[in-house]
Amino acid sequence: MPTPQKRNVIQQLSLTYRAMMLAFDAQVGHPLPRWRIILALAERGTCSQKFLAEHCRLDPASLTRQLQSMEALGWLSRATDPEDNRLTNVTLTSAGMAVYDEATPRRQSFFDEALEGMTPAEIATLESALGHLEAQFKSVASRAKAGNVSNAVDGNAKSTGDAKRRTAAETAAAEPVPARKRGPRSQG
Numbered sequence: 211m212p213t214p215q216k217r218n219v220i221q222q223l224s225l226t227y228r229a230m231m232l233a234f235d236a237q238v239g240h241p242l243p244r245w246r247i248i249l250a251l252a253e254r255g256t257c258s259q260k261f262l263a264e265h266c267r268l269d270p271a272s273l274t275r276q277l278q279s280m281e282a283l284g285w286l287s288r289a290t291d292p293e294d295n296r297l298t299n300v301t302l303t304s305a306g307m308a309v310y311d312e313a314t315p316r317r318q319s320f321f322d323e324a325l326e327g328m329t330p331a332e333i334a335t336l337e338s339a340l341g342h343l344e345a346q347f348k349s350v351a352s353r354a355k356a357g358n359v360s361n362a363v364d365g366n367a368k369s370t371g372d373a374k375r376r377t378a379a380e381t382a383a384a385e386p387v388p389a390r391k392r393g394p395r396s397q398g
Contacts, residue, residue, distance in 0.1 A: 239313055
C-alpha cells in the first residue's frame with residue numbers, strides 16, 4: 211500500500227503537468243502537443259506520420275487530428291511517401307516555419323520563467339528525479355502489460371500450473387512482435 215507521501219507526490223506530478231500544459235499554451239500560444247510537431251518538423255524537415263507519433267509521443271489518432279487542423283491552417287502539407295505508399299510524409303510550409311520562428315522566443319521565455327529561482331544544482335536534481343520517474347513509469351507499464359497478456363492467456367487462474375503459464379506468457383510478451391502489414395491507405 212502506498213504511503214500518503216508517495217501518493218501525494220504522484221498526484222502533485224499530475225497537477226504540475228496539467229499546470230505546465232496550460233502555462234505553455236498561454237505563453238507560447240500553442241498547445242504542447244502541437245508545438246512538439248512544429249518543433250520536430252522545423253528541426254528535422256520532412257517526417258513520416260509514424261515517426262512523428264513516436265517522436266512526439268502521441269497516439270496516431272491524436273496526431274492525425276493535430277495534423278489535419280494544422281494543414282487546414284496552412285502550416286504543413288502531407289503527401290504519400292513516393293517510396294512507400296503506406297507512409298504519409300509531413301512537411302512544414304513557409305507559413306508553418308513562420309509560426310515556428312515567431313513562437314520560439316516565447317518558448318525560451320517560458321523555460322526561463324518556469325525555472326526562475328532555481329539554482330543549476332536544483333534543476334539538475336529535478337531533471338534526474340524526473341528521468342528516474344519516467345524510467346519507473348515505463349517499467350511499471352511494461353510489467354502491467356505483460357501481466358495483462360498473461361491474465362488473458364490463463365484466464366486469471368491462480369493455480370501453480372497457471373503461474374508457470376503466466377511466466378511463459380510474460381516471456382513471450384517481452385519478445386518483439388513482427389509489425390503488422392498495412393494497406394496503402396494507412397497514415398503511418
